[in-house]
Amino acid sequence: xxxxGRLYEKYPGNNEVAAFYALSLLGSxxxxxxxxxxxxxxxxxxxxLASNPRHPGALHYLIHSYDDPxxxxxxxxxxxxxxxxxPDAAHxxxxxxxxxxxxxxxxxxxxxxxxxxQASVSRMERMNLDNDARSYHALHWLLxxxxxxxxxxEAAVILREMIQYTDELPSKSAxxxxxxxQGNFLVETGDWTGEFVRIPIDEDDLNISVRAIGQYVAxxxxxxxxxxDSL
Numbered sequence: 001x002x003x004x005g006r007l008y009e010k011y012p013g014n015n016e017v018a019a020f021y022a023l024s025l026l027g028s029x030x031x032x033x034x035x036x037x038x039x040x041x042x043x044x045x046x047x048x049l050a051s052n053p054r055h056p057g058a059l060h061y062l063i064h065s066y067d068d069p070x071x072x073x074x075x076x077x078x079x080x081x082x083x084x085x086x087p088d089a090a091h092x093x094x095x096x097x098x099x100x101x102x103x104x105x106x107x108x109x110x111x112x113x114x115x116x117x118q119a120s121v122s123r124m125e126r127m128n129l130d131n132d133a134r135s136y137h138a139l140h141w142l143l144x145x146x147x148x149x150x151x152x153x154e155a156a157v158i159l160r161e162m163i164q165y166t167d168e169l170p171s172k173s174a175x176x177x178x179x180x181x182q183g184n185f186l187v188e189t190g191d192w193t194g195e196f197v198r199i200p201i202d203e204d205d206l207n208i209s210v211r212a213i214g215q216y217v218a219x220x221x222x223x224x225x226x227x228x229d230s231l
Contacts, residue, residue: 001021001024001025001027001028004017004020004021004024005021005024007021008021008044013051015048015051015052015055015058016057018044018047018048018058019044019045019048019055019057019058019061020057021044022041022042022044022045022048022057022058022061022065023041023057023061025037025038025040025041025044026038026041026061026064026065033068038064038065038066039065041061041064041065042062042065042066042071042074042075044061045058045059045061045062045065046058046062049062049078053081054081054085056082056085056086056092059078059081059082059085059095060082060092060095062075062078063075063078063079063082063095063096063098063099064098066099067098067099067102068102069102069103072098072099072102072103073103075099076099076103078099079095079096079098079099079100080096082095082096083095083096083112083115088119088122089119090116090117090119090120090123090135090138091116091135093112093113093115093116093119093138094112094113094116094135094137094138094141096108096112097109097112097113097116097141097145100112101141101144101145104148106145106148106149107149109141109142109144109145109148110142110145110146110149112141113138113139113141113142113145114142116135116138117134117135117138117139117142119135120133120134120135120138121134130169131165131168131169131171131174132169132171132173132174134165136162136165136173136174136177137177139158139161139162139177139181140177140180140181140184142158143155143158143159143162143181143184143185144184146158147184147185147188147189148188152188152189152191155185155188155189156185156196158181159181159182159185159196162174162177162178162181163178163199166178166201170202172205172206175201175202175203175206176206176207176210178199178201179199179201179203179206179210179213179214180210180213182196182199182213182217183213183216183217186217186220192220192221192224192225193224193225197217197221198221201214218230218231219231
């Protein structure tokens with residue numbers, strides 16, 4: 001970030017240098033959100049957008065800078081613009097939903113992630129790629145959007161699809177997303193007796209936060225069903 005800051009000072013008006021400097025600032029915060037640093041990143045991104053309102057990097061980094069409920073409204077215009085700037089890029093189509101989630105705009109969360117996921121599938125089919133080319137990230141957020149609207153049947157369809165994709169290619173990414181999506185579904189629906197309680201997933205190579213979801217699911221199921229000896 002310091003080096004890019006010097007380049008930013010040396011080449012004022014260079015939007016590409018400015019964009020990478022904004023990104024480097026966001027990446028310089030190891031944990032959580034530092035409002036001062038993120039605010040500086042946002043200021044730089046806004047400066048770029050003043051001269052080029054369709055700059056994809058500036059739109060992306062402004063969304064990340066304001067990706068919390070207290071600031072999200074300041075990036076709503078950028079969120080609404082970004083998907084139009086890069087309509088074939090799965091991640092660009094997903095990014096507006098960071099702002100929509102923070103603002104409780106669940107219909108927009110759903111539509112953004114439908115578009116994002118469909119773009120990833122189109123690329124997968126066009127390039128003859130395997131299931132890991134699917135945007136499981138967008139699929140996860142799509143499931144979450146349905147859950148927040150109480151659309152549990154729609155969320156269940158997505159979770160069944162994720163189980164199928166993971167069975168077809170049990171990659172580390174697929175297994176991690178499946179466990180996370182299972183946890184979201186069970187917590188939001190409270191359905192501790194249904195079909196999604198017992199999903200066998202090899203967690204040995206997954207990170208501790210994902211394994212913790214598996215432990216929570218097992219413990220909560222045991223509590224809800226009066227079977228502590230199952231643990």
